[in-house]
Amino acid sequence: MHPWSVDAALELNDVTIRVVGRTLVSEADWRVEYGQHWVILGPNGAGKTTMLSVAAAVRHPSSGTATVLGRRLGRVDLRELRRCVGLVAASQRLVDEALLEEEAATALTVVLTGHTGTSAPLWDRYGEAERERAERLLADLGCKDLADRPFHVCSQGERARIRVARALMADPAILLLDEPFAGLDLPAREDLIEALEDLAAVRPGLTTVLVTHHLEEVPATTTHALLMKDTRIIAAGPVDEVLTGPNLSACFGRRLRLDTIDGRWYARALRL
Numbered sequence: 001m002h003p004w005s006v007d008a009a010l011e012l013n014d015v016t017i018r019v020v021g022r023t024l025v026s027e028a029d030w031r032v033e034y035g036q037h038w039v040i041l042g043p044n045g046a047g048k049t050t051m052l053s054v055a056a057a058v059r060h061p062s063s064g065t066a067t068v069l070g071r072r073l074g075r076v077d078l079r080e081l082r083r084c085v086g087l088v089a090a091s092q093r094l095v096d097e098a099l100l101e102e103e104a105a106t107a108l109t110v111v112l113t114g115h116t117g118t119s120a121p122l123w124d125r126y127g128e129a130e131r132e133r134a135e136r137l138l139a140d141l142g143c144k145d146l147a148d149r150p151f152h153v154c155s156q157g158e159r160a161r162i163r164v165a166r167a168l169m170a171d172p173a174i175l176l177l178d179e180p181f182a183g184l185d186l187p188a189r190e191d192l193i194e195a196l197e198d199l200a201a202v203r204p205g206l207t208t209v210l211v212t213h214h215l216e217e218v219p220a221t222t223t224h225a226l227l228m229k230d231t232r233i234i235a236a237g238p239v240d241e242v243l244t245g246p247n248l249s250a251c252f253g254r255r256l257r258l259d260t261i262d263g264r265w266y267a268r269a270l271r272l
């Protein structure tokens with residue numbers, strides 16, 4: 001298929017993002033095709049979350065153009081566009097979890113609120129079909145048995161998977177995950193990675209973008225990688241071409257060695 005004959009899931013051309021007196025992203029060119037699975041890596045403050053906020057139709061470029069799901073930011077109603085984008089970000093709660101905790105909402109209820117994009121459940125909007133869909137999504141994320149468990153008693157790892165199920169409830173064309181592994185212990189991290197790998201198999205059309213600091217957290221199903229440093233993209237493309245020792249060393253400013261085991265990536269500092 002010719003790249004110009006079809007809209008990309010995401011397309012940034014020469015995008016710069018400035019806030020008062022500060023540049024957060026400089027001259028970014030990035031194209032994500034439907035069905036691709038990207039990881040964005042880079043040191044603290046490199047601009048990863050800012051890039052994701054453009055993809056989530058939360059932030060406009062200060063200059064350049066950004067197209068999300070074929071719609072150009074600045075020309076469309078962002079709220080409408082945001083409904084087509086699933087976002088899981090600890091820093092940007094789309095759901096008032098405190099409220100749901102207070103009401104002892106179950107995991108299933110939390111997922112159902114993703115259908116209406118609301119903090120509280122709107123029961124008259126959920127029928128049998130939505131209920132079945134929410135149960136199926138919990139099963140897809142390996143949380144089938146949690147449906148009736150109050151969300152507030154679920155472990156951090158379980159909550160992380162329930163949040164992904166909630167984000168998928170609106171049937172987004174693209175799923176954005178900003179450090180979804182933060183605060184998870186090793187088994188919970190591995191469970192979430194496995195759930196994301198299973199998701200890629202079950203929903204081949206879904207496009208995903210994951211922001212993380214750790215190579216160990218990159219799912220084996222990842223197809224493309226983007227490395228950022230000091231507001232700039234320093235490499236972007238197929239994962240095998242981008243995730244290399246020299247590229248990661250340049251990105252993180254340390255001499256790193258990269259190993260792959262069972263399709264996953266591991267990095268450590270080179271010792272002399």
Ligand SMILES: Nc1ncnc2c1ncn2[C@@H]1O[C@H](COP(=O)(O)OP(=O)(O)OP(=O)(O)O)[C@@H](O)[C@H]1O
Binds near residue numbers: 019022024048
């Ligand atoms: N609204 C803002 N005003 C001023 N500076 C900001 C604003 N938002 C972000 N920044 C700064 O821009 C830089 C890039 O932020 P961003 O969150 O995109 O980085 P990141 O790569 O996701 O970092 P981390 O890995 O630490 O989460 C940071 O130094 C941050 O402090």
